Amino acid sequence: LNIAAIATVAFALTPLAAQTARLSDAQARSEATAAELRERALESNFAYEFLRRLTDFGPRLAGSRGERAAAAWVSQEWRSLGFRNVQSEPFPLLLWQRNEETAEVVSPHPQKLRATALGGSPATPPEGIVGEVAIFKTLDDLSNVPRGSLSGKIAMLDYHMPRTESGQGYNIATAGRSAGPGAAADAGAAAFVMRSAGTDAGRSPHAGLTRYRGSSAPIPAFALSAMDANQIERLAERGPVRLRLWSNASSQPAQSQNVIAEIPGVEHPEQIVVVGAHLDSWDLGTGAVDDAAGVAVITAAAKLISQMPRRPRRTIRLVSFGAEEVSQPADPFGLFGATAYAKTHSSDLHRYVVASESDLGADRIYGLDLPAGAASTAFGQQVQRVMLPLGIIVEAETPPNGGADFLPLQTAGVPIFLLKQDATRYFDLHHTELDTFDEVEKGQLDQNVAAWAALLWLIANGDVDFRETLPRPNQ
Ligand SMILES: [Zn+2]
Numbered sequence: 001l002n003i004a005a006i007a008t009v010a011f012a013l014t015p016l017a018a019q020t021a022r023l024s025d026a027q028a029r030s031e032a033t034a035a036e037l038r039e040r041a042l043e044s045n046f047a048y049e050f051l052r053r054l055t056d057f058g059p060r061l062a063g064s065r066g067e068r069a070a071a072a073w074v075s076q077e078w079r080s081l082g083f084r085n086v087q088s089e090p091f092p093l094l095l096w097q098r099n100e101e102t103a104e105v106v107s108p109h110p111q112k113l114r115a116t117a118l119g120g121s122p123a124t125p126p127e128g129i130v131g132e133v134a135i136f137k138t139l140d141d142l143s144n145v146p147r148g149s150l151s152g153k154i155a156m157l158d159y160h161m162p163r164t165e166s167g168q169g170y171n172i173a174t175a176g177r178s179a180g181p182g183a184a185a186d187a188g189a190a191a192f193v194m195r196s197a198g199t200d201a202g203r204s205p206h207a208g209l210t211r212y213r214g215s216s217a218p219i220p221a222f223a224l225s226a227m228d229a230n231q232i233e234r235l236a237e238r239g240p241v242r243l244r245l246w247s248n249a250s251s252q253p254a255q256s257q258n259v260i261a262e263i264p265g266v267e268h269p270e271q272i273v274v275v276g277a278h279l280d281s282w283d284l285g286t287g288a289v290d291d292a293a294g295v296a297v298i299t300a301a302a303k304l305i306s307q308m309p310r311r312p313r314r315t316i317r318l319v320s321f322g323a324e325e326v327s328q329p330a331d332p333f334g335l336f337g338a339t340a341y342a343k344t345h346s347s348d349l350h351r352y353v354v355a356s357e358s359d360l361g362a363d364r365i366y367g368l369d370l371p372a373g374a375a376s377t378a379f380g381q382q383v384q385r386v387m388l389p390l391g392i393i394v395e396a397e398t399p400p401n402g403g404a405d406f407l408p409l410q411t412a413g414v415p416i417f418l419l420k421q422d423a424t425r426y427f428d429l430h431h432t433e434l435d436t437f438d439e440v441e442k443g444q445l446d447q448n449v450a451a452w453a454a455l456l457w458l459i460a461n462g463d464v465d466f467r468e469t470l471p472r473p474n475q
Helices: 003-012 016-020 025-042 046-055 065-080 139-143 170-186 226-238 288-306 336-344 346-351 378-390 404-411 442-460
Strands: 084-097 101-107 111-113 115-117 129-136 154-157 191-195 221-224 242-247 250-263 268-278 314-321 352-357 365-369 393-396 418-421
Touching (some): 025 288, 025 378, 025 442, 065 288, 101 221, 139 154, 221 226, 268 288, 268 346, 268 404, 288 314, 288 442, 336 346, 336 404, 346 352, 352 404, 365 442, 378 442
Antiparallel strands (some): 084 250, 115 221, 250 314
16 A cells, blocks of 8 residues: 555545535436446346356467357347447457477476467477476576577576566566577577466466567477476476477467447547457466456446446447457567557547556456546546445556557557456466366456446546646646
8 A cells, every 4th residue: 555545545535425515416426327337237147147158169369260259259249238339350360379289307307297388489390309408587597698508408487476466577477488488599599498477386387478589590488387397496406407398389370350349428429438358368278367357347347337327428439359369470569459459440549538458357456547647636536436335446647558458559648547456366377277267256257347337437427538637748
């Protein structure tokens, strides 16, 4: 808790009458509607059922049949819920397929390992790759070894990701996963392995994308489960460890798609509040927390709003992004659905009031970052009153980002907000075979829907121009 948060709580605890006195009748009615939406969300089964049906499709790897079928189903559901302007926007991509893979210790004590090829990794030669492991604790350590010094070896990045409520620490892991294989290749390594980017102590490796930006040819890259990384650490304390890695991963041209729907505003349909989640998942589980949950949350929130007697003043647009988990070589953000969306809609970016994504699992929301300057306004105080019964504190005024899929919009100047989810458990599950419907807790999922429904209503039915509240460059 910081000082700003304490100040916000103190405000929220001042007598209600004193606060509501400053509201117009319309604002007071809007706040009452937001509170009603919040309570309805907590009594609904919709998000949980929607999530169950979405995970029934199985894994939804970008460009796969599973992703395509799930996207078609989402389109159909959004239409049947009465959402308007539902459309699917296809874009081409390379479908990377894992196929089969094995990893084992060859010496000193032969044994099988639990490992998974990183997305984008090339296949090994048919006979596999055998080499001695060279362990590095940080990406910097690996990047600083002289060229050629790892010739014939298997470079292992052994970063232990900490468990945090915010999920901080994952960015260090992804930096290693993205740049590690290229750094290893530049040093002459034959292959790259890493301790999985995760917080669990179990035997399920975490998939994830790698990118090859170095000057060297790409080398096969794998993630080891935490237990298997521990085993290699212990073996390496006593002497050289040799591994054998094998993969027949392949790539082929395919197609993914963003799906879009709207609840048109009644007064300012041209002003768009855009919210998203990504439909694609990794292939080892069924992508329940990453990110079927996000699609379920925004759908459920929009459904509740669409069922109110009066629609909000501004347009709410939903985007179910394709291909968030995989990158494309020519894509500066490595977020192909996101960049496809930003390109397709580049001419109407000035109409976006604010943007945000739900993409950190299905556990409870504890904080909210509003666009800069907004938290201290009457609007921000109204939001705090509606969020407080959910245990959500308006914490800061500068969200670091509003979700990966809106990075291109954020870069283009669209204001963002961030509903901050408890990520304590998230990185035990994410990108593993354990990311399934069974891990989702309905009560926490519904708390997410309640927060999204109430906040979306207040923004879409309000008149705050978040671009105006942003600090100007010369101030
Ligand atoms: Zn995700």
